[in-house]
Amino acid sequence: MAQVTLNALRKVYPNGFEAVKPASFTIEKGEFVVLVGPSGCGKSTMLRMIAGLEDITEGDLHIGDRVVNAVDPADRDIAMVFQNYALYPHMTVRKNIGYGLKNRKIAKDVINQKVEDAANLLNLNDYLDRKPSQLSGGQRQRVAMGRAIVRDPSLFLFDEPLSNLDAKLRNQMRIEIKALQRRLGVTSVYVTHDQVEAMTMADRIIVMNGGEIEQIGTPSEVYHSPASTFVASFMGAPPMNLLDAMRENGAVMVGGQKVAEFDGSGLVTLGVRPEDILPDTNGAFEIDVTLIEELGAHRILHAVWAGQSIMISVAKDVAAETGPLRVVIKPDTLSYFDPQTGRRL
C-alpha cells in the first residue's frame, strides 16, 4: 500500500501532441481513485506514465517514498489490469497468474500457494490448467485480476478493465473489483470512460477533458457541485440541464421569471439536475413536455422551458403526459457557471 503523488506530470508525445497537461494530485494510501473522461482525453496516457509504460515528459512521480520517473515498470511495485486482459496466450491460467512471482525469485511452493489462494478468491480453481483461449471473457478478466492481486503490489492500475464485457457481467465485476480492493486495501487508480463506473466505484473521481483535469472530488461533490459545465454534462445520465439565464437585481431569471436569488449581472449558465425539478400543480414554472422516455423505475420527460430544452426525471408513480406541466425547482440544488469559461461561479 502506498501513497502516490503526481507533481506537474506532463506528457508530450514524440509527434508533439500534448496528451496530458501538467497534472498534480495525491492519492492516499488505500484510496480508490477513478480517472474518468471521454475517449482520447489522456486517461490512459496518465495511467501509463504511472505504470512506467510511457516516459514522463516533465514533472515527478512519487510512489511511496520514492521518485520513480526513471524506475522500470517491473521495479515500481505495481500491477496493471489491461482492457483486453493481455494474458499470455501460451501459458495456462496457473502460469499466467504466477509469472510475475516466478521472476521475483520466490520459492516454488510459495508461488503455488499464492496462486491457489488467488484462484480461490476469484473462483478460478477449476480453470487453473486451461489456456486463456479456453476461457470466457469474464473468466479471462478474473485471470487478469488474479495476476494483479497475487503479486500483492503497493499499487493497482486498471485501464478500462470492464469495457470488453457485456452489461450484466460488467455490473457484477464492478462490484467484485470494488469489494476486492476494499478487502485488500491496495491503493488503486482505475481508468474508465463510463461515468456510472466512476460514480459507483470511486472514493475520489478525477474528471479529465482534453488532457486537463477538470475536477477532483468525491462522487457526491463531482455530481452535485460540478466544477465546470463539462463535468456537469459528462457526469450523470441524463446529464445536468444547462440553461441560459440572466442576472438582474440580485436574482437569476429564466424566461423573465425569477428562479433564485443570485448576485451580479449579465448572462449566467444555470445548472440543474433532472431529478431536482419536480412536477407540482402549484409550481411557479410552466414547461411543455414533448416526449416521455419510459425507463421502468423512473421516466425521463423531455420538455421545453422558455425556449430551451430540458430533461426532468420523475419517479415511476408520477403520472406524466405530454403537454404543459407545472414544476418547482428544489432550492439549493442549483449550480452557476460562467457562460464564457464554463467554470463554476
Added chain:
Amino acid sequence: MKRAGFSTRWLPILLLLPQLSIILIFFYWPAAHAVKSSFYLQDPFGFGETFVGMKNYTSLLNSSAYLRSAQFTVVFTLLVTILSLSLALLLAVKADKVIKGAKAYRTLLMWVYAVAPPVAGVIGLVLFDQTWGPLKDFFGLFGWDFRLGVNYFDTAFAMVVVSVWKQLPVNFIFFLSGLQSIPKSVREAALIDNRSASGRFWDVTFPLLAPTAFFLLIINITYALFDTFGIIDTVVKGEPSNNPMTLVYRVYVDGFRGNDLGGSSAQSVVLMVLVLALTVFQFRMVERRIHYT
C-alpha cells in the same frame, strides 16, 4: 445456408484441367520416369537401356563420393538453416525496436530478397574472388589463405555464407511480422511482470513466435536442400572435382555431366523420399500445433 455450386458436372473439370495437366506433365510424369530409369542402366550414347534392378541404388550406397555429398548436405543444411534463422531473428528483434528510420532499415534488409540465386552466387564469387575479392584480402589479414574452388573447406564456407545471406530477408520479413503481431499489451504486461529483457524474450516473445519459427524451419530446410542449386552451381562452376556438393547438385552433375542417367535417377528417387518424409513431418506438426486466439 445455400452452397454455391456448379450447375453442370463438366465445367469444374474443364476449369481444373489446365492446372491438373501442368501437374501431370511437369511433376508426375517426370517423377514416374525417374523412378523407372532408376532401375535401368542407360547407354551413354543413347543406344538403349538394360534392366539392372536395385543395382543403381546399391552402387550409390557403395560410392564414397555420394556418401561424402550426403554428409556435406546434412552439415550444409543444418548450418544454413540454423544460421539464417538465428541471424534473421536477431535482426528482426532489433528492427522491431527501431522507431526512427525503421522503414529505411527494413527496406535495406529486404533488398537481398529480390536477388536471384545465381546472381547471389556471382556476388558471392566477386566477394571471395582469388585475385580481387575484398573478403579474400580480409581473411588474408588473419593469415587465412582463402582458396575458393580449390580448398574444400573454403569453398564450403563460401557456399554457406552466400546461401545464408540470400535467405536472410525472407526469414527476416516473417519474423518481423510475427513480432509485430504480438499484442502490445501482452508485451507491456510482461514488462511489468519481468524486469529482465532476455527473460521476457524467452518466456513470452519467443513462444508466441514459435508457429512462425516452425514454418520457417521447414521453408529453410527445403531451401538449403533444393533451392541453393543456383548458388552452388555458380560457385562450383560445373567443375565438381574436389568441391563440396549437395545431393541435389550431384543429381545434376552425375546425370548431365557424367551421363549416368540411371544412377542420377536413383539419387532423385532418394530425394523424393526425403521430401515425402519432410512433408509428412510438417503435416503432423501443423496438426498438433497449438492455435492461439
